[in-house]
Amino acid sequence: MGAVVAADDARCSEIGVSMLREGGHAVDAAVATALCLGVVNPMGSGVGGGGFMVVWSADTSRTQAFDFRETAPLAASENMYEKNLDAKYKGALSMGVPGEISGLHKAWSTYRRLPWKTLFEPAIRLAKDGFVVAPYLAGKISSNADKIKKDPGLQQVFAPNGELLKAGDVCYNRMLGLTLEAVANEGPKAFYDGVIGEKLVKDVQDAGGILTMDDLRSYNVELKDAVKVDTMGHTILGMPTPSSGTLGLALVSNILESYETSNAAKGPLGLHRLIEALKHMFAVRMDLGDPDFVNISKTVADMLSPAFAKNIQQKILDNTTFPSNYYMPSWSQLQDQGTSHFCIVDGNRNAVSMTTTVNYAFGGGVLSQSTGIVLNNEMGDFSVPTEISEDSLPPSPANFIRPGKRPLSSMTPIIILKDKQLVGVVGGSGGMNIIPAVAQVFLNYFVLGMDPTDAVQSPRVYHKLIPNVVSYENWTMIDGDHIELSDDRKQFLIERGHKLEPKAGGAICQFIVQTFKKPNGHRKLSYGHQQVLRGMLTAVSDPRKDGRPAACW
Numbered sequence: 243m244g245a246v247v248a249a250d251d252a253r254c255s256e257i258g259v260s261m262l263r264e265g266g267h268a269v270d271a272a273v274a275t276a277l278c279l280g281v282v283n284p285m286g287s288g289v290g291g292g293g294f295m296v297v298w299s300a301d302t303s304r305t306q307a308f309d310f311r312e313t314a315p316l317a318a319s320e321n322m323y324e325k326n327l328d329a330k331y332k333g334a335l336s337m338g339v340p341g342e343i344s345g346l347h348k349a350w351s352t353y354r355r356l357p358w359k360t361l362f363e364p365a366i367r368l369a370k371d372g373f374v375v376a377p378y379l380a381g382k383i384s385s386n387a388d389k390i391k392k393d394p395g396l397q398q399v400f401a402p403n404g405e406l407l408k409a410g411d412v413c414y415n416r417m418l419g420l421t422l423e424a425v426a427n428e429g430p431k432a433f434y435d436g437v438i439g440e441k442l443v444k445d446v447q448d449a450g451g452i453l454t455m456d457d458l459r460s461y462n463v464e465l466k467d468a469v470k471v472d473t474m475g476h477t478i479l480g481m482p483t484p485s486s487g488t489l490g491l492a493l494v495s496n497i498l499e500s501y502e503t504s505n506a507a508k509g510p511l512g513l514h515r516l517i518e519a520l521k522h523m524f525a526v527r528m529d530l531g532d533p534d535f536v537n538i539s540k541t542v543a544d545m546l547s548p549a550f551a552k553n554i555q556q557k558i559l560d561n562t563t564f565p566s567n568y569y570m571p572s573w574s575q576l577q578d579q580g581t582s583h584f585c586i587v588d589g590n591r592n593a594v595s596m597t598t599t600v601n602y603a604f605g606g607g608v609l610s611q612s613t614g615i616v617l618n619n620e621m622g623d624f625s626v627p628t629e630i631s632e633d634s635l636p637p638s639p640a641n642f643i644r645p646g647k648r649p650l651s652s653m654t655p656i657i658i659l660k661d662k663q664l665v666g667v668v669g670g671s672g673g674m675n676i677i678p679a680v681a682q683v684f685l686n687y688f689v690l691g692m693d694p695t696d697a698v699q700s701p702r703v704y705h706k707l708i709p710n711v712v713s714y715e716n717w718t719m720i721d722g723d724h725i726e727l728s729d730d731r732k733q734f735l736i737e738r739g740h741k742l743e744p745k746a747g748g749a750i751c752q753f754i755v756q757t758f759k760k761p762n763g764h765r766k767l768s769y770g771h772q773q774v775l776r777g778m779l780t781a782v783s784d785p786r787k788d789g790r791p792a793a794c795w
């Protein structure tokens with residue numbers, strides 16, 4: 243049978259697999275994995291945040307997209323940060339209404355095979371009995387020392403004796419353990435209409451935030467059909483807006499496909515074309531926003547259209563790059579951060595691709611002391627009229643704040659099919675770098691034929707359109723391996739006028755592939771259902787972070 247979990251922490255991969263071993267659905271494992279990550283990687287995600295989950299159901303060949311991104315509180319307004327732009331990113335006022343618990347519960351209600359409570363037990367134990375600080379968390383604690391020292395809640399958990407915790411130390415968050423216990427016993431009501439919610443709201447308001455019980459009571463998960471994109475001989479299934487990820491990936495992939503040769507993405511020239519495609523994509527995607535509030539149907543249709551992609555491809559030259567204004571960006575870029583991504587495939591070949599976040603490292607820098615919850619700073623992902631950003635373009639009106647609205651996101655959890663069979667699950671963390679990273683892993687494996695490990699490890703490039711600079715990876719990872727773009731590739735790009743800068747960082751991708759021994763045709767059973775093939779699963783956790791995948795047989 244075989245089943246795998248690829249998370250960015252080995253303990254959480256194991257916990258996910260323990261649920262699969264007990265007969266859980268991929269979604270049961272996803273709930274347990276996500277809760278674990280919220281405890282052991284509290285800088286990136288947690289029940290104080292939100293995310294996206296894409297679920298491929300092997301039995302029904304259906305893909306559902308659960309959108310539990312944070313929303314602007316009911317008291318929020320377009321000009322709320324006019325006098326203090328800092329508050330959009332720092333402190334309790336930067337917090338969106340958390341969606342994580344509601345999203346996990348909705349997905350579990352749809353697919354459950356194990357009791358809700360069972361899924362919480364491992365995370366509760368880690369929070370209450372303590373967990374060992376991994377090197378990646380230790381690095382984030384150290385680089386966010388000021389943030390932690392400014393907040394009594396963060397200090398209590400991450401610098402309990404006045405000294406910042408280091409790798410190998412044991413970290414306790416007993417209040418979070420009690421919070422998880424309450425939600426395990428009473429369900430999401432404890433959080434959204436009960437005692438946990440009340441404590442959280444009090445802490446947030448005491449810290450200057452505007453969250454109310456009404457906000458929590460009115461929070462709704464949006465359940466949608468996944469966006470489906472046929473490109474490069476594969477079907478990509480991913481999140482609709484307010485994620486710009488699937489649409490961004492679709493546009494980039496369609497641009498490369500429109501060269502009408504399978505070699506278009508190959509070698510240094512392929513890399514140049516990819517960078518150009520990314521620059522065009524970033525220029526277009528800032529017209530997106532929450533479709534419940536703005537009419538973005540034209541931009542969505544454009545980003546999915548092969549004819550639109552072909553049109554862009556004709557503006558890309560193989561011998562040169564162009565100044566930023568050539569790509570005609572209208573609006574300043576969303577520069578989101580943080581996050582965690584994991585992939586799961588269970589024994590029946592149901593799959594989950596989930597990205598979850600509190601936005602910046604440790605969110606807004608506030609930990610609610612009565613609940614142990616780190617507050618997100620997702621309001622930072624909205625555009626506001628008075629913000630002059632680094633790229634000096636105006637803010638995008640499609641992404642302005644409205645009460646109840648979700649901010650635009652770069653998160654790109656996707657599932658990949660070929661001939662209607664599951665062949666891949668991928669996604670990443672790292673804000674604006676996610677779309678370029680997921681595009682490179684996808685192309686490396688499915689188009690360029692690298693093996694799954696190389697597809698993830700291979701040095702990547704990033705671009706933000708403004709400044710007009712290619713960031714290429716040059717860094718030594720936690721395990722000592724060095725990743726650096728090759729000199730011939732650098733030279734090729736320089737010859738085309740790209741300005742290059744080394745970058746000791748980037749997105750973190752988790753990746754699962756399924757391979758079949760025999761070529762995989764359309765095998766229909768007599769009653770018309772597609773037969774679900776069970777091939778070999780290979781799971782990769784990105785070596786750029788200290789994660790490891792786990793499996794059971």
Ligand SMILES: *[C@@H]1O[C@H](CO)[C@@H](O)[C@H](O)[C@H]1NC(C)=O
Nearest residue numbers: 536537538539540541542543
């Ligand atoms: C949205 O905009 C498109 C044109 O871009 C228009 O055709 C459509 O009717 C609009 N939809 C709504 C609901 O206003």
Ligand SMILES: *[C@@H]1O[C@H](CO)[C@@H](O)[C@H](O)[C@H]1NC(C)=O
Nearest residue numbers: 559560561562563737738739
């Ligand atoms: C690139 O090639 C085009 C023709 O395809 C030519 O007009 C242009 O001058 C070349 N640009 C550079 C920088 O070599």
Ligand SMILES: *[C@@H]1O[C@H](CO)[C@@H](O)[C@H](O)[C@H]1NC(C)=O
Nearest residue numbers: 716717718724726744745746
């Ligand atoms: C690349 O990274 C290594 C160390 O990780 C550093 O010594 C070297 O100077 C870097 N190269 C550039 C061009 O920055």
